[in-house]
Amino acid sequence: MALEERLADYSLVQKLKAGDSDAYDSLNREYAGKMFRLVCRLAGPEEAEDLVQEAFMQIYRSMDSFRGDCSIGTWVYKITTNVCQDYLRRKNRRSWRNLFSLDWLKSETDRELPSPLLEPPEIAEIKDDLDRLRLAIATLPVEQRAVLVLHDLEQLTYQEVADVLGIALGTVKSRLFYARQKVRLIFEGGAKSEMPRS
Amino acid sequence: MRCPDRKQLSAYVDKELTFSEMQVIDEHLKDCLSCRIEVERLKRMLNGFRALAKEGLSIPAPFQISHSDNHFKWAITVAVFVLVLVSAIIIGYSHENTVAKNLNHNDLEFYYKNHSNYIQKPSQSYFSLVSWE
Incomplete structure (x- = not known):
């Protein structure tokens, strides 16, 4: 972490510890969206708002215990990921499959891509690929999904993922490898099953 | 030269290896077609992840959670x-x-x-x- 970032983080933490409401608003503005996105990807969108609220509450409550040995961003991701993992353990669900319907997956893709009324075959294919990819990620075990989402979707480095999840760098590397293998198998398996039979 | 294991190739695509490890794999890829194919497949998948990462989720209106709101909730409870x-x-x-x-x-x-x-x-x-x- 660069010195400037560390100083900015230190100053923000001091303000938060002093109960500065502007500092809380700025933390909220900076991270609420990111936390919501992470929660949706890890635990599904159904209870995302509640889980983000829970994560924020934990951040506020544990502010005094923040020692500054990682960035605030990493710390926020750590608490959010823990909240998601606890939620999934509580619900005893190993995947997103039961957490949201495929309609939601479809609608998210529709929102991003050009009008479905003018849908050239290439766009339909991309949408289909993204849906399959999303579903493949959703079927991963929680531990592997967390690593893949944090690294491949949230663009965290290996070291940041290790800090967020509290695991060794080697474990990040190996979980990421197995997660990608599984996604590829599911993704390519889906593609093969859709090929026309001769 | 022996092929690097798949975990190494996965980390190579992420550029998460040391400089010397990267160099060794670069050299190996020049001569090994199967590893080049593996790296290409990984890169294609990562492109898919990037497309997923870019898509915006419909994030609700900014969360109105702040320290002062917390106080407000307490005040209401006490009242x-x-x-x-x-x-x-x-x-x-x-x-x-x-x-x-x-x-x-x-x-x-x-x-x-x-x-x-x-x-x-x-x-x-x-x-x-x-x-x-």
């Missing part, structure tokens, strides 16, 4: 508690008055006579304070 407590006291007091008003002097005398073994009759001055209707 409700005080309101309930005050209401209970007022209701209890008015109930006692109603009971007292419905009793006359003779009733009280009768009551204390029948319960004299465990209730002590108050002094006369107490009765003089009660306004009888």
